[in-house]
Amino acid sequence: VIWLTPSAGGDGPSDPSFAPPLSKTALRLVQRNKSFEPHVLVVPAGSDVEFPNRDPFFHNVFSLFEGKRFDLGLYEAGSSRVVRFDRPGISYIFCNIHPEMSAIVITVTTPLYGASDPEGQITLPGVPFGHYVLHVWSEGMVADNTQPMTRAVPITERSPSPGRLRFPA
Secondary structure (H helix, E strand, O other): OEEEEEOOOOOOOOOHHHOOOOOOOOEEOEEEOOEEEOOEEEEEOOEEEEEEEOOOOOEEEEEOOOOOOEEEEEEOOOOEEEEEEOOOEEEEEEEOOOOOOEEEEEEEOOOOEEOOOOOOOOOOOOOOOEEEEEEEOOOOOOOOOOOOEEEEEEEOOOOOOOOOOOOOO
């Protein structure tokens, strides 16, 4: 997952409307076959994420990490709970009953974000020229995986892309 935020004191977009629009489609982390689908979900800050239980047994979904802290308690098959992800950060999601279940919700405050496709490609179309901080997060890429890697990147007419990023497997 990558996202761009205007750099402090730079000439990136400073308009408050630069905040990401809330999703028009329902955001869901579905519990099915003792797993969360999708495993990684990127959401704009302020978004509601639904946690429907599609398994034939109870789940207890929670997160105690830097992003959104919550505990949905025990709930049965066919029911659902909703959490508002109102602060930016990386939230690791687990089930208190099934320790093999995990997911990640990354909450961002920018409309400029994307997750890689199966080939590892990410495209962010329509990035306005300016100076940004590029945030990069990949599961398992660093020992403390609660913070993304960052670097300053200019997006200019001469350099409209931050270039290729390569990470060890």
